[in-house]
Amino acid sequence: MKNKLYLVLIFIFLIIMVINIPVFAHKVNIFAYVEGDRIYTESYFNDGKKCIDSKIEVFDNQGNKLLEGLTDEEGVFSFEVPPEDVIEGDLKIVLTASMGHRAEYTISTGELGDTISVGSAKEEFEEPVSVISPEISSLDLKEIQSLIEDTLDKKLELIMREIKKSQEDKISLTEIIGGIGYIFGIFGIIAYFLSRKR
Amino acid sequence: MHISEGILSAPVLITGAGLTATAVGYSLKKMEHKEVPKVAILSSVFFVASLIHVPLGPSSVHLILNGVIGLLLGWPAFPAILVALALQGVIFQFGGITTLGVNTFNMALPAIICFYLFNRGIKGANNFIALILAFVCGFLAVLLSGIMVAAALVFTGEPFIQIAKLVLIAHLPVMILEGVLTVFCIGFLRKVKPEILNI
Numbered sequence: 374m375k376n377k378l379y380l381v382l383i384f385i386f387l388i389i390m391v392i393n394i395p396v397f398a399h400k401v402n403i404f405a406y407v408e409g410d411r412i413y414t415e416s417y418f419n420d421g422k423k424c425i426d427s428k429i430e431v432f433d434n435q436g437n438k439l440l441e442g443l444t445d446e447e448g449v450f451s452f453e454v455p456p457e458d459v460i461e462g463d464l465k466i467v468l469t470a471s472m473g474h475r476a477e478y479t480i481s482t483g484e485l486g487d488t489i490s491v492g493s494a495k496e497e498f499e500e501p502v503s504v505i506s507p508e509i510s511s512l513d514l515k516e517i518q519s520l521i522e523d524t525l526d527k528k529l530e531l532i533m534r535e536i537k538k539s540q541e542d543k544i545s546l547t548e549i550i551g552g553i554g555y556i557f558g559i560f561g562i563i564a565y566f567l568s569r570k571r
Numbered sequence: 572m573h574i575s576e577g578i579l580s581a582p583v584l585i586t587g588a589g590l591t592a593t594a595v596g597y598s599l600k601k602m603e604h605k606e607v608p609k610v611a612i613l614s615s616v617f618f619v620a621s622l623i624h625v626p627l628g629p630s631s632v633h634l635i636l637n638g639v640i641g642l643l644l645g646w647p648a649f650p651a652i653l654v655a656l657a658l659q660g661v662i663f664q665f666g667g668i669t670t671l672g673v674n675t676f677n678m679a680l681p682a683i684i685c686f687y688l689f690n691r692g693i694k695g696a697n698n699f700i701a702l703i704l705a706f707v708c709g710f711l712a713v714l715l716s717g718i719m720v721a722a723a724l725v726f727t728g729e730p731f732i733q734i735a736k737l738v739l740i741a742h743l744p745v746m747i748l749e750g751v752l753t754v755f756c757i758g759f760l761r762k763v764k765p766e767i768l769n770i
Contacts, residue, residue, distance in 0.1 A: 379763055400665060401575075467577075475575040549622065552658045553615045559654050560611035567604045 403429075403468040403478045406533055408526060412480065413451045416444050416468045423448030427470040431455075434463050444468075572635055572716055572742075573621075573659070573674055574723060576667030583726045588672030594679065595653055598646035606647060609767070613640050614651035618658060621665065634745065638712030638753050641682025642689060642705075643767060648682040649675070673723055681715035693757050694768055701761065702754050709753030713746045714739070 405414040416424035620634040659665040692704040721735035
């Protein structure tokens with residue numbers, strides 16, 4: 374009886390050790406977003422460490438490789454949005470980190486389309502505005518445009534970070550206990566079949 | 572140590588799955604009825620151990636404990652590790668379902684090799700030698716797993732020596748840590764519950 378108690382104690386101790394570690398290793402994540410005419414990707418292990426010098430490859434939805442590159446010291450890799458005629462459908466960004474870790478992220482045409490439509494909207498707007506207020510030259514408009522973009526980038530950065538955080542997988546106690554429960558269940562079934570064999 | 576989905580080529584995946592299926596089938600057939608609770612507990616230990624990570628340079632590694640599991644279980648280490656890895660894949664997205672066979676084989680085969688190499692030694696009368704062997708066992712199990720991961724990755728086209736070096740350097744602290752943990756585990760069991768070791 375005393376010995377069994379020891380085993381239970383070791384088990385509890387192991388679980389407590391796990392709970393005290395807030396983040397976990399052994400998975401890589403990649404997160405990508407469109408900013409202006411570039412696509413930025415950030416790669417990190419799921420304990421928050423950046424993936425340095427990891428290979429990033431970009432594919433279209435036909436599986437053709439468009440480009441590839443390495444992440445920098447911040448785990449960031451950025452590239453220009455490929456011209457519209459090159460893209461067929463969504464862009465798939467694949468991260469291959471060391472030791473067999475791999476993750477992918479898909480940028481939908483919707484996200485890419487936004488930047489393209491902003492570009493065309495700018496041109497449409499220029500003329501009517503200059504008709505209403507002739508003192509605003511097109512140069513001013515461009516400045517305003519870039520100012521708005523800068524501010525938006527700054528404001529959106531926070532939201533982007535939040536989204537990124539929510540994508541990071543935190544392992545909860547429920548999942549751990551649940552997993553252990555499954556294991557006992559599975560071996561319960563095995564024990565059942567073994568006992569029927571006899 | 573968990574190889575993610577979409578890295579290995581189909582032949583490697585199929586070979587891994589086939590080898591694992593055979594080994595699991597064999598050990599389930601061989602498994603004694605009264606062994607099942609022990610297998611279940613050690614399977615949960617393996618499941619939880621992978622969540623304890625060791626921060627290290629640009630990457631991070633985690634405990635594997637396949638040495639201890641092999642020593643205590645022998646052949647049933649295969650189903651134990653398979654079940655734990657399957658759940659890690661489904662719940663935490665470690666590794667993957669298609670790579671389950673390869674990953675199980677990479678971690679369970681060293682466990683069984685260690686069982687055959689050290690099973691006698693750690694039961695010996697000499698406590699000191701038993702503990703030294705326990706350390707070697709924990710160390711070697713991770714080392715072998717690392718070599719097997721590197722071997723599996725060779726077929727993706729990367730040069731073996733380069734990956735092997737990377738995997739082994741990354742896991743060196745884990746090897747030492749696992750060696751020490753195995754010493755504590757075996758030392759403890761020898762004192763408190765020798766019947767688990769079948770002494």
